[in-house]
Amino acid sequence: MPSPPSPRRLPRPEIQHRGRRTFAAPILAVLLAAGAACTPAPPPSPVRPPVARPQPLALEAEDRPYLIDPLEGYPRAVDPDVRDRLLDVWRDLLEVGDTAGATRTAAAMLERDAELLPAQVLLAQVEFAARDDQHVVVRLLPLGDAIPTYTASQLLLGRAAERLGDVALAYAAYRAVAARSPLALKRAGELHPRALEIVSNRLEEALRNQRLEEADKQLGLLRTWAPAENVTLEAARQVAQARGDRGAELGAVKELSSRRPGDRALLERRAELELEVGDPGAGLKIIQDLAARHPQDAALAEKLEAAKFRWRLSLLPQSVQEVAAKPELNKGDLAVLLYWLVSDVRNSRPTAGRIATDVLDNPHQEEIVRVVNLGLMDVDPTLHRFSPAAPVRRSFALRVVLRTLARFGKAGCAEGGANAANVCEAAVACGLLPSEEDCQPTAPLSGADGVELLRRSLKLLGGS
Numbered sequence: 001m002p003s004p005p006s007p008r009r010l011p012r013p014e015i016q017h018r019g020r021r022t023f024a025a026p027i028l029a030v031l032l033a034a035g036a037a038c039t040p041a042p043p044p045s046p047v048r049p050p051v052a053r054p055q056p057l058a059l060e061a062e063d064r065p066y067l068i069d070p071l072e073g074y075p076r077a078v079d080p081d082v083r084d085r086l087l088d089v090w091r092d093l094l095e096v097g098d099t100a101g102a103t104r105t106a107a108a109m110l111e112r113d114a115e116l117l118p119a120q121v122l123l124a125q126v127e128f129a130a131r132d133d134q135h136v137v138v139r140l141l142p143l144g145d146a147i148p149t150y151t152a153s154q155l156l157l158g159r160a161a162e163r164l165g166d167v168a169l170a171y172a173a174y175r176a177v178a179a180r181s182p183l184a185l186k187r188a189g190e191l192h193p194r195a196l197e198i199v200s201n202r203l204e205e206a207l208r209n210q211r212l213e214e215a216d217k218q219l220g221l222l223r224t225w226a227p228a229e230n231v232t233l234e235a236a237r238q239v240a241q242a243r244g245d246r247g248a249e250l251g252a253v254k255e256l257s258s259r260r261p262g263d264r265a266l267l268e269r270r271a272e273l274e275l276e277v278g279d280p281g282a283g284l285k286i287i288q289d290l291a292a293r294h295p296q297d298a299a300l301a302e303k304l305e306a307a308k309f310r311w312r313l314s315l316l317p318q319s320v321q322e323v324a325a326k327p328e329l330n331k332g333d334l335a336v337l338l339y340w341l342v343s344d345v346r347n348s349r350p351t352a353g354r355i356a357t358d359v360l361d362n363p364h365q366e367e368i369v370r371v372v373n374l375g376l377m378d379v380d381p382t383l384h385r386f387s388p389a390a391p392v393r394r395s396f397a398l399r400v401v402l403r404t405l406a407r408f409g410k411a412g413c414a415e416g417g418a419n420a421a422n423v424c425e426a427a428v429a430c431g432l433l434p435s436e437e438d439c440q441p442t443a444p445l446s447g448a449d450g451v452e453l454l455r456r457s458l459k460l461l462g463g464s
Helices: 014-038 080-097 099-112 117-129 132-144 153-165 167-177 181-210 212-225 230-243 246-259 262-275 280-293 300-312 318-324 329-343 343-347 366-373 394-407 423-430 447-460
Strands: none
Touching: 014 343, 080 099, 099 117, 099 181, 117 132, 117 153, 132 153, 132 167, 153 167, 153 181, 167 181, 167 212, 181 212, 181 230, 212 230, 230 246, 246 262, 262 280, 262 300, 262 447, 300 318, 300 447, 318 329, 318 447, 329 343, 329 366, 329 394, 329 447, 343 366, 394 423, 394 447
8 A cells, every 4th residue: 555645844934934024123122112101210310519619819929029928927825735736727718718718717716815816917928918908008007116026027018018009018018027027028129219208208398387296207218218318417417407406407517517528518518617626726727728729719708707706716715715615695695605706795893783583693794793793784773683594586686795895995876776667677787797598587596606796796896
């Protein structure tokens, strides 16, 4: 029997297989997407703010070197913990710009110890960084007075004063620590000429306004800062003139004339002062040399005559020379000069016997009594007092000299001049004064002026 035919194997449905492969990928993608849609999304990463980097203190480059360690040059003991904390805060101030921290720490330190001056300097550094220079100066000036060599304080004070335009204060602060700080030494050297000029101008203004104490203060600064410079010598001369201190003026003029030997006006003034309060022989020689160089100069010829007279005065007793050097004469002094300088007074016999009860114990009783009894000066007729200590005004001295000329009868211009309503006019007419502008009737009479007045009277009397 024939075997049954094998079942026919159908061909593999390649097309179908390919179709299944074609649809599988999209389905998987859909399933995956659906699964993803069902899964919650992770939270977003937090956004972190940018980290602030430390910023140095906002300062001009040229100002930074003046904010040094607040303890630099401070001579007092400081607790080590306080010292370390102060240095840390100061570094933070410069490197990080932590002005709030510096202010807070310094204030706390001062609350615990009000005498901790480096904390004041730290506060001043904060103010300086804020360009509050006025407060810096106000804060640091007392520190400079208390400790002039406190480097950190004076260096900052100097710079703040500079920024305010106060050159003199800046120079003073820098100069105080110049030996300790190269920067202070450099700035002091640069400011030196301008500082002297400013102080000199202040001195002259004070003298113009007759504020002698202020002028003395400025002169003190000049003597401290530049004792040997011409500007200081000139200032000393001006102040001495304003005070009528001929001795001090002579000291300044001698030094100036040695530096400027060709200055004729200075030489003539030195000669006058030597004759009045110094070495009369030296004064006479100066005038003699000048007159020899300028033989046609009439003014010098007159000064030579005066110099010879002053030199002869130096041969009189010391007490007379002291009277002649006084800045202001009294009645007793004028009587002394009349007696010793006018030979007719000294050698004449009195014609009256008036008594002055208040000169009996006076060391110049002889001179006063002689002048009174020659009728050259009066005694109060009721109280019989001469009042030797009473100040002499120029108008009074002129009347006395006019009386002297009239008494010795050798100058007709003086007749009645002593009683003239206008004593200045009478004095000019007699040749005692060059002009009425030179009279100054209410001004006090100095010894030098009294001597010159009597010298002119002697010329009128035919003496020399």
